Amino acid sequence: MLNPYLEKRLFALPVQPILVEFDPKEIAAVITQITGLSLPIMETIPAFGFAAITPISPEMIRRVNALPGVRMVHANQTKTIFQLPTSGEEWFPTSESRNMLEAEEAIKQGFTGEAVKVGVVDTGLDATHPQLQGAEWYSTISWPAREVLDENGHGSHVSSTAAGKLHHTPQGVTVEGVSRSPLVSVKCLGRGIGTGFTSEVINAMAVCYDKGARVINMSLGSEECQGGCEICPECRMVATLAQRGIIIVVAAGNSGPQEDSIGCPGCSPDALSVAAVDRNGEVAAFSSRGGDEFPLKPDVAAPGVNIYSGTSRGSVIDVQELAAGVGFASISGTSMSTPHVAGLCALLKQKDPQITTSQIKQTMATKGHSKDTITGWGIPKWSYFA
Structure with a gap:
C-alpha cells in the first residue's frame, strides 16, 4: 500500500526517496x-521494520510497493530543527528556567534523574563541553557521510537544558539542566543547517531505545503529518515506544500564532507535545497552536524564550551570539521548552519507573488549568505529581 501522502505526490518529482x-x-x-x-x-x-531507499522513479516506487511482504511505502520526508535565534538582549539561564517546573524541589527530595537515561534525537552534541562530558553519542546520518559533530549547536543546547551539568560560565551566569540524567545523543539532523530524513529520525529513536533511554526528546518536526497519525511512520514509532513505557517529548513547533500549526510528530496522540512560554508564563507568539484539526494539542508548556544554556563550541548557534561566551547561547523556540519537560519526565521516571505519558497527561488534566489549544494544560510542576 502506498501512503496516501506519497500517492498524491507520486509524480510531483522525477525521483524521490522512500521509506x-x-x-x-x-x-x-x-x-x-x-x-x-x-x-x-x-x-x-x-527491529521496527523499515528500510530507506535512495531517490527512485514513480514506476520503481510502484514496483517496490508490489513486493511480497511490503506493508506500506512512505515518503522519506525532510525534518528540521525547531529553533529561533534571538538577539541575546535578555538571558533566561537554565538554572532559573528549570525552577518554573520546580526541578530544584525534586533534587532536594533526592530525585535527580541519575537513574534514568534521556535520549536526545537532534543535531548531536559537543561531547567535551563542560555541561555534556560523559554523554553517549551516536549518529544516524546516512549520507553523504556519517556526520558526528554538532556543527549546528541546536542538539547541544537541547541536551544541556535537559540534563546539562552545573556550570558557572565566565560571564558569571550559572547554568544547569533540569535533571542530572545520563544523556544518549543521536545525531539525525545535520548537513550544516539541521535537516534530516524520516528514516534517520526513526533510526535515531530506535538507537535511543536500544541504548536504554526511558525518555526521548524530539525538538524537531515537519509541517505535514503524512497520511495522518494512524499511518505516519514517525507517529506510529512514537506510539510503539509509548506502548513500551517510553515517554516521547516533542516540540509543538514554531508556526504560531496560526491555529492548527502543530508539527509532526508533535501531533501524535501518544506524544507529550510542548508549547513555549516566556519567564512570565506568557505564551510565545511563535509557539504553534492547536485548533479544529488538533483540538487536543499541545499538551503542556515550558520556558522557551531566551533560554541561556550550553551549546557546541564554534557551531552556527555559538558564533551568532559572542556576548554569551564561547559554548553558550540564548535562543528561543519550542525546541528549548521541550527539553525542560523531558528533564522533568526523567525526574518523574526515577520517582515512579512505571509512569507513562498517559498518566502524566491524566495528572495534568487534574492539576493544570483547563486545557486549551495554546498551552495545553500549562506548565507541569513537580508538586503536581506528589
Whole structure:
C-alpha cells in the first residue's frame, strides 16, 4: 500500500526517496527483493521494520510497493530543527528556567534523574563541553557521510537544558539542566543547517531505545503529518515506544500564532507535545497552536524564550551570539521548552519507573488549568505529581 501522502505526490518529482515498511520477521526476504531490483538501500531499521531507499522513479516506487511482504511505502520526508535565534538582549539561564517546573524541589527530595537515561534525537552534541562530558553519542546520518559533530549547536543546547551539568560560565551566569540524567545523543539532523530524513529520525529513536533511554526528546518536526497519525511512520514509532513505557517529548513547533500549526510528530496522540512560554508564563507568539484539526494539542508548556544554556563550541548557534561566551547561547523556540519537560519526565521516571505519558497527561488534566489549544494544560510542576 502506498501512503496516501506519497500517492498524491507520486509524480510531483522525477525521483524521490522512500521509506519501506515491512514485517520485521520478513526483513531478509524483503531486503533480498529490493536489492534484486538493483535499488540502493540507504539504511535499515530491522527491529521496527523499515528500510530507506535512495531517490527512485514513480514506476520503481510502484514496483517496490508490489513486493511480497511490503506493508506500506512512505515518503522519506525532510525534518528540521525547531529553533529561533534571538538577539541575546535578555538571558533566561537554565538554572532559573528549570525552577518554573520546580526541578530544584525534586533534587532536594533526592530525585535527580541519575537513574534514568534521556535520549536526545537532534543535531548531536559537543561531547567535551563542560555541561555534556560523559554523554553517549551516536549518529544516524546516512549520507553523504556519517556526520558526528554538532556543527549546528541546536542538539547541544537541547541536551544541556535537559540534563546539562552545573556550570558557572565566565560571564558569571550559572547554568544547569533540569535533571542530572545520563544523556544518549543521536545525531539525525545535520548537513550544516539541521535537516534530516524520516528514516534517520526513526533510526535515531530506535538507537535511543536500544541504548536504554526511558525518555526521548524530539525538538524537531515537519509541517505535514503524512497520511495522518494512524499511518505516519514517525507517529506510529512514537506510539510503539509509548506502548513500551517510553515517554516521547516533542516540540509543538514554531508556526504560531496560526491555529492548527502543530508539527509532526508533535501531533501524535501518544506524544507529550510542548508549547513555549516566556519567564512570565506568557505564551510565545511563535509557539504553534492547536485548533479544529488538533483540538487536543499541545499538551503542556515550558520556558522557551531566551533560554541561556550550553551549546557546541564554534557551531552556527555559538558564533551568532559572542556576548554569551564561547559554548553558550540564548535562543528561543519550542525546541528549548521541550527539553525542560523531558528533564522533568526523567525526574518523574526515577520517582515512579512505571509512569507513562498517559498518566502524566491524566495528572495534568487534574492539576493544570483547563486545557486549551495554546498551552495545553500549562506548565507541569513537580508538586503536581506528589
